[in-house]
Amino acid sequence: MTDLTALKYTAEHEWIALEGDVATVGITAFAAEKLGDIVFVELPGVGSEVSASAVCGEIESTKSVGELYAPLSGTVVEVNDAAVDDPSLVNSDPFGGGWLVKLTVDPAAVADLLDHAAYAELTGGPA
Template identity: 50%
Template sequence: MNIPQELKYTKDHEWVKIEGDIATIGVTDFAQSELGDIVYVEVETVGETLEAEEVFGTVEAVKTVSDLFMPVAGEVTELNEKLADEPELVNSDPYGDGWMVKVKISGELPSLLSADEYAELVGA
């Protein structure tokens, strides 16, 4: 299982890459493997400001639909447009081309899990 050291993680299986005041967010390798083949990603919160732990979208797999939770508070500024035509990128490249949204961070960063803490959470 791939758990990049440079990223932060949530107990809800989202990853966060923080660059200045911009956070790139997606779901972890563990999450995509548990969900199975992803067929649709829905994010209708672009332009909205959300609090940490609020739902920013959903991901639909062959067998289930799962909510996506904001790991940080901020304004959703960008959606990964590639996912409209290629939602399977979340399966094949969850930490690269499968990213979901970019957020302009507002307020304090919540405590997020390190790669080692996340690996312990998922039993990796």
């Protein structure tokens, strides 16, 4: 089980786990629940440059089509092909097997993101 209090969050309902200069990014359980059953995930390619707050992918559910925003600027070093092949992973295990991309980032940029308490306050409950 991922320690949710150790993660950083965005107001767009993404979580970030930082290890060195690599940030693993996914959407929160709150977002996955609001989206409903996720049926399609489109992610940027490995080697792509992404900019903070810019659209970098798409998540489609039975309820809606949503854009995925890059929480930080960086270079995509890995995508979760398992989540692309089986988008339901994002619903069933958003903080584990349902992660989306890994980016190389400036670790200092993570300081500007929300901590767990601030994200919980934003959503009115847990992540």
